[in-house]
Amino acid sequence: MPAFRHYLSLALSLAPLPAFAAPLTDLAAIDRAVAAFTGQQIGVPGGAAQPVDRRLRLVACNAPLALSWYGNAQTSVLVRCPDAGGWRVFVPVSAERAVPTVAPAVMAVARGEGVTVMVSGAGFSVSQPGEALDAGAVGAWIRVKTAAKADPLRARVVRPGLVELPVD
Structure with a gap:
């Protein structure tokens, strides 16, 4: 009988252990975070082009997600x-670009209008003049052009004449 216990003990020690899966990040939470960051839902101009690939297996994050x-x-x-x-x-x-579905009267910034482009972050804020390449209501993301950048930037409309590029 002792030999049987020895072989049983040996067999159990060599048997593969069940894999314990680490907790994974909720991919729908990433979609929601991106929608909140951009101010637009998935598939809407200015929002995520499509949901995050559901085949991703990302280890759960213990800190708040950082978006930029x-x-x-x-x-x-x-x-x-x-x-x-x-x-x-x-x-x-x-x-x-979608056809605007709101009345032009509620647009805070008109295409071609001069705007102030404000860059703000933790403890600082700088601004420079720019030109709106799109029309937009408060909260909308539009393209703007500044003298400092050849390529257009995407900025959020804060109020008439003011757009913001948040920096995290």
Whole structure:
């Protein structure tokens, strides 16, 4: 009988252990965070072009997600987990232009209008003149051109004549 216990013990020690899956990030939460960041829903101009790929298996993030624009033309949102060794995902933004569905009277900025482009972050704010390349209501993301940048930037309309490029 002792030999049987020895072999049983040996067999159990060599048997593969069940894999314990680490908790994963809720991909729908990333979609919601991007929609809140851009101010537009998935598939809507200015919002994510499509949902985050559901095949991704991202380790759960213990800190709040960090979102920022990626690239000078701001055609993608960088979503990252600030945890040590965290992951990052680039979410493309839909560049299609929709026909405005609101009355022109509620537009805060008109196409071709001179605007103040404000860049703000934690503890600082700078501004420069620019030109609106799109019309937009308060809260909408529009393209603007400044003398300092050859490529248009995407900025959020704050109020008539003022657009903002938030920096995290």
